[in-house]
Amino acid sequence: MRAYLLSRLGQTVLVVFLSLTAVFFLVRLGGDPVLLFLPMDIQAKDLNEFRERLGFNDPLAVQYGRFVGRALQGDFGESLRYKQDALGLVLERLPATLALAVAALLLTFCVAVPVGVLSAVRRGSLFDFLGMGGAVLGQAVPGFWLGLMMIYLFSVRLGWLPTGGTGGPLHFVMPCVVLASFYAARMARLTRSSVLDTLNEEFVLTARAKGLAERIVIAKHTLKNSAIPIVTLAGLDTGQLLGGAVITETIFAWPGLGRLTVQALLNRDFPVVLAAVFVFSVTYTLINLAVDLLYGWLDPRTRAGARV
């Protein structure tokens, strides 16, 4: 178990390192950032001084070496726009994004699992038809359009919900629904098919033959055994939720990591971009690790000792 954990953590470090390297070189290929954020009428002398100060005049290899050396100490440089420590800026925004992602994930579970299970148990019923129809629709409707339409209906027309920003629980409603819609739809469909598969297993037949109540057969014998694909998807989705937050946060002016990243990309604020990539990839790989550990609990056959 310990060896397994160590090797997985090593993988995490490798993934983070490689993604940072890739983004570093991509960013440098993208041209001179200095011209983009300095005023148009700047003199050549000042321009050069600015480049010198930021180290853009050095050979690429030197810049890369310096970047890695500093990044190891958690120093991604200063934001070109906010004149603040880039990593600090990113970490400051992380809680808002995580709060949104966790709320959206909870909403996804609370809607998708009951709908999926009921659709499977009452296969072919009206509920199944409507639930799965809604799920197919939910997968196709892009979140940012849903967001715009919800703002129009609930904020502009009815005035029930705030158009964006943070504040009270009401501010969570629309961003959460928008962020969760796609994932809830997919998870509902997966839950349904997974439960249907499990219902065909012989141990379910046995449980019924023993005369157990249908409620217990479903809740205890079927659900836990259908959980593996659902947990896998939830793990993948948690990472994708962070990506989806980029769009949702922009629509609803949510002061999170996604919106900061979009703005940094638009402004070519590269220290912030690199720090954001770092935080995204660390979070994402740690989530995947947590999901893999959860498997062992759900299905002892896949426990680390058996696999590695």
Place this chain on the structure above:
Amino acid sequence: MRAFVGRHGRGVLGLAIAGLAVLAAVGAPWFAAHDPVQSDFAAGLKPPGTPGHPLGTDQLGRDLLARVLYGTRVALFIGLCCVLLTAVVGGLLGLLAGYFEGWAGTVLMRVVDVQLSFPFILLALTINAIVGLGLRNIIVSLSAAGWVVYARVVRGEVLSVKQRDFVHAAQALGLGRARLLFRHILPNVAPSIIIVASLQFAQFIVAEAAISFLGFGVQPPTPAWGSMLSESRDYLYVAWWLAAFPGAALALTALGINLVGDWLRDVLDPKFRV
């Protein structure tokens, strides 16, 4: 009949919707009475149902119907290019990595792992912000972010197909590697490639719209749904139709393609999981 509807109903519906989108894209010049980029300030922000403008006009007086129809062109073109590019590149790399299993294949799969450990939309957005804006660059960015799925799926399939008797038989007959790969192994992994392609098609179209919505990707005045939706945000209080119709077209197109994809998966390989 009931069995046919149960098994193929969704596919027929999806094909009908997707067909409609293709028709709109191909026939845009005939269906649209106006030029999609021709502005007319005197007729700005007219609501749907205005004579001559069935879906209304935008802030510059451009006909919304024409813009939505031409937007179909942009969306399907980008989706199609991305799917073809990623299927060929990712499929070929997966095929080679699965067949040869050398160090190059291992390195390739590590790259795939790293790339898959990053949210797709964020990756495509970052690449797009760096390589630059415009139609060609958005295709490049989306493809660069999307090819890995094929590589992983195809490699896995090749690893298992390679073990089957007919491949050993072909090898024993002294068949060349290229012929073995492309005539015997490729046809056996083709269904997976088709399924991934159909499932990714809609994802590419929606991702393109999302990236253009954020201000990257396709730039105005090109009538792309994403940038139309982005512009519509400033007029949400006065002109709901600017947000409603391009988004509805996008959702409907994605729905049609997804239905076709689901149906293809059910028909070709019910056990398939991406």
